[in-house]
Amino acid sequence: MKPVSYRDPSLTDNAAQPLLSVSDLSVYFRAGRKSSNRVVDNVTFDVARGETVGLVGESGSGKTVTGLSLLGLLPEGIAWTEGQIGFDGKDIGKMSESEMRRLRGRHISMIFQEPMTALDPVFTIGEQLTETLRTHFPMSKREARERAITALEDVGIPLPHKRVEEYPHHLSGGMRQRAMIAIALACEPDLLIADEPTTALDVTIQAQIIDLIMKIVSDRNTALIFISHNLGVVSQVCDRMITMYAGQVVEDSVTDEVLEQPLHPYSSGLLASVPRKSVSSSRLPSIPGRVPSPDAMPPGCRFEPRCTFAQAGCEAAQVLHRRADGRVVRCHRHDQLTLKGALT
Amino acid sequence: MVLTRASQRMIGRRLLQFIPVVFAVAFITFMLLNLAPGDPAELLAGEFPTEERIQEIREYYGFDRPVIVQFVDWFSSAMTGDLSNSLLSREPVFDIIASRFPYTLMMVTYAMIIAIAIGAPLGIAAAARPGSWVDSIATGISSFGVAVPYFWVGMVLVAVFALKYPIFPATGSVPFSEDPIGAIHAATLPAIALSMSGIAEITRQLRAAMIEVLSSPYVRTLRAKGLSRQAVLFRHGLRNVGITVITVITLVFNRKIGATVVLETVFAVPGVGSTLVHSAVNKDYVVVQGVILVIALVVVTVNLLADVLYAIIDPRVEAEA
Numbered sequence: 006m007k008p009v010s011y012r013d014p015s016l017t018d019n020a021a022q023p024l025l026s027v028s029d030l031s032v033y034f035r036a037g038r039k040s041s042n043r044v045v046d047n048v049t050f051d052v053a054r055g056e057t058v059g060l061v062g063e064s065g066s067g068k069t070v071t072g073l074s075l076l077g078l079l080p081e082g083i084a085w086t087e088g089q090i091g092f093d094g095k096d097i098g099k100m101s102e103s104e105m106r107r108l109r110g111r112h113i114s115m116i117f118q119e120p121m122t123a124l125d126p127v128f129t130i131g132e133q134l135t136e137t138l139r140t141h142f143p144m145s146k147r148e149a150r151e152r153a154i155t156a157l158e159d160v161g162i163p164l165p166h167k168r169v170e171e172y173p174h175h176l177s178g179g180m181r182q183r184a185m186i187a188i189a190l191a192c193e194p195d196l197l198i199a200d201e202p203t204t205a206l207d208v209t210i211q212a213q214i215i216d217l218i219m220k221i222v223s224d225r226n227t228a229l230i231f232i233s234h235n236l237g238v239v240s241q242v243c244d245r246m247i248t249m250y251a252g253q254v255v256e257d258s259v260t261d262e263v264l265e266q267p268l269h270p271y272s273s274g275l276l277a278s279v280p281r282k283s284v285s286s287s288r289l290p291s292i293p294g295r296v297p298s299p300d301a302m303p304p305g306c307r308f309e310p311r312c313t314f315a316q317a318g319c320e321a322a323q324v325l326h327r328r329a330d331g332r333v334v335r336c337h338r339h340d341q342l343t344l345k346g347a348l349t
Numbered sequence: 350m351v352l353t354r355a356s357q358r359m360i361g362r363r364l365l366q367f368i369p370v371v372f373a374v375a376f377i378t379f380m381l382l383n384l385a386p387g388d389p390a391e392l393l394a395g396e397f398p399t400e401e402r403i404q405e406i407r408e409y410y411g412f413d414r415p416v417i418v419q420f421v422d423w424f425s426s427a428m429t430g431d432l433s434n435s436l437l438s439r440e441p442v443f444d445i446i447a448s449r450f451p452y453t454l455m456m457v458t459y460a461m462i463i464a465i466a467i468g469a470p471l472g473i474a475a476a477a478r479p480g481s482w483v484d485s486i487a488t489g490i491s492s493f494g495v496a497v498p499y500f501w502v503g504m505v506l507v508a509v510f511a512l513k514y515p516i517f518p519a520t521g522s523v524p525f526s527e528d529p530i531g532a533i534h535a536a537t538l539p540a541i542a543l544s545m546s547g548i549a550e551i552t553r554q555l556r557a558a559m560i561e562v563l564s565s566p567y568v569r570t571l572r573a574k575g576l577s578r579q580a581v582l583f584r585h586g587l588r589n590v591g592i593t594v595i596t597v598i599t600l601v602f603n604r605k606i607g608a609t610v611v612l613e614t615v616f617a618v619p620g621v622g623s624t625l626v627h628s629a630v631n632k633d634y635v636v637v638q639g640v641i642l643v644i645a646l647v648v649v650t651v652n653l654l655a656d657v658l659y660a661i662i663d664p665r666v667e668a669e670a
């Protein structure tokens with residue numbers, strides 16, 4: 006096999022500039038004839054090359070929608086975005102559909118939650134891998150097939166030369182998610198978005214899949230956005246953690262700092278609900294109440310109805326504070342509170 | 350695409366069902382025809398027959414034997430290709446069917462081609478852009494095709510394209526083997542009439558199936574890999590709706606075979622459908638029996654072919670089998 010250059014000469018590789026730069030991203034969904042809901046609200050964050058970033062928050066916080074908008078894959082006609090998404094210095098929002106297509110799977114890839122339904126049931130694993138390769142690289146069928154086998158080998162699938170001929174229903178959930186990872190990483194993208202990649206899997210397999218993802222992204226220096234509602238998992242594997250609540254970023258800090266002392270009461274609440282080995286028998290404390298629905302957002306701080314630290318000033322809309330220590334938080338009391346972390 | 354052992358077993362099972370199904374159809378029609386009013390012997394005896402003459406005829410044809418014996422006798426000859434002789438013309442039923450069947454086959458095939466050629470692209474185009482003008486047209490056509498009776502369409506077509514503007518013949522047929530162009534020309538109006546409900550059914554079912562496929566989670570994966578909308582629609586969409594395509598085509602074919610009975614009479618096409626009607630009216634039960642057996646054979650064969658295609662096209666067949 007002649008080597009394929011996965012490096013794209015058009016990438017600037019400018020180390021000073023973040024690989025991904027999301028600023029004031031808002032996503033709207035049409036709701037009824039004239040109205041719409043803003044389900045992602047002015048989300049701003051950067052991801053550096055090779056950096057691993059966790060995107061955490063309860064279900065309905067807008068994590069998946071944020072991930073999909075980075076690929077320009079929101080459902081057409083009913084969803085639209087505002088704000089800028091810079092990737093390697095280029096604005097994704099201004100790209101044509103065909104430019105976006107060259108980006109998807111090649112420079113930005115995404116793994117979804119449901120390995121059982123995320124693969125086409127009537128195409129073999131090999132076909133689904135080779136079509137990705139051949140979409141982005143000029144390759145013969147044979148060459149693509151050989152690469153597909155290597156890709157399956159890389160994700161720890163036994164007997165890869167046999168597996169390429171098999172259909173998704175032949176594989177177990179864990180093996181399918183490995184195949185999904187192989188497909189997503191086949192073109193060696195610069196950024197991988199993993200949306201709850203282990204949530205649908207058996208507990209015993211979850212750790213293996215996470216280890217696999219972490220090994221590959223660190224070997225290849227791939228940037229990672231790891232989406233999860235489980236802050237415990239994210240805190241173990243990500244350099245940085247972005248907490249989202251009700252469509253907004255509420256905290257963006259280096260993982261160790263959050264674990265030691267979270268700045269936002271919501272981050273602290275999530276940390277308290279992470280299962281810990283020592284107390285696995287007792288019931289987990291969870292944050293009382295629910296994420297407000299997009300059409301009934303509290304006018305002030307969105308977390309206020311559930312926040313035990315709420316006081317005067319919280320009824321006002323909260324802005325993101327960029328602190329001198331580099332941490333970002335959306336709570337006017339961030340200086341006053343000393344919140345409980347995972348280590349305290 | 351190679352057949353796995355499980356799908357081979359599935360096909361084997363279907364093949365084993367083939368003979369009992371054909372046997373059951375033959376048995377039930379034979380019994381029903383025997384219950385029908387009218388004695389074929391009286392019919393054959395001509396006007397003002399004597400009781401002795403009728404009895405003679407009964408004995409000659411074996412109508413006096415128990416029904417079961419008659420059936421076994423008829424069915425075992427039928428297995429060798431001898432469908433006995435017409436009561437009216439004395440012609441072998443096999444020959445009658447052999448000379449009539451090509452007209453029916455031609456008309457049904459023609460109608461199927463029209464139905465697939467219009468219905469399939471329309472259904473897919475509608476699914477690719479739900480709510481668009483193409484979708485509105487598709488929905489309109491399929492509601493019209495379902496609601497309107499095909500013999501009425503046939504009569505309107507004749508009134509317009511045969512009588513007012515004589516582009517096509519109103520009735521009659523040309524043998525395909527002698528004059529293919531003429532045969533196609535003559536079969537056009539009945540084929541169009543026959544295709545209406547097929548267009549409707551294929552459009553509707555393909556649209557629904559394709560919309561379901563396009564909204565499934567794996568389509569999002571395909572788009573996330575960088576595949577174009579067209580690649581998703583034509584490569585993955587088509588293979589995924591393959592099952593539906595086979596199902597709906599088989600269904601439409603079965604219905605069209607039934608519809609030929611009326612339509613061949615409307616257009617005076619000398620096919621098996623009009624032969625069936627003509628023979629039934631004249632109580633020529635032997636021909637009726639033979640035609641129904643052949644139609645049953647054709648329908649069962651087409652359904653068997655469909656099952657084989659399922660096994661080839663859908664890798665999950667074995668999982669369900």
Ligand SMILES: Nc1ncnc2c1ncn2[C@@H]1O[C@H](COP(=O)(O)OP(=O)(O)O)[C@@H](O)[C@H]1O
Nearest residue numbers: 034044063064065066067068069070071080299
């Ligand atoms: N297709 C859709 N149509 C309408 N609303 C949607 C759609 N997809 C997501 N949403 C809304 O967007 C919000 C965020 O959803 P999502 O990003 O899936 O949350 P998360 O991934 O954090 O669980 C939810 O309130 C959800 O109702």
Ligand code: SF4
Nearest residue numbers: 306309312315319336
């Ligand atoms: S602004 Fe007030 S209500 Fe909101 S998180 Fe901070 S303390 Fe709680």
Ligand SMILES: [Mg+2]
Nearest residue numbers: 065068069070
């Ligand atoms: Mg989600």
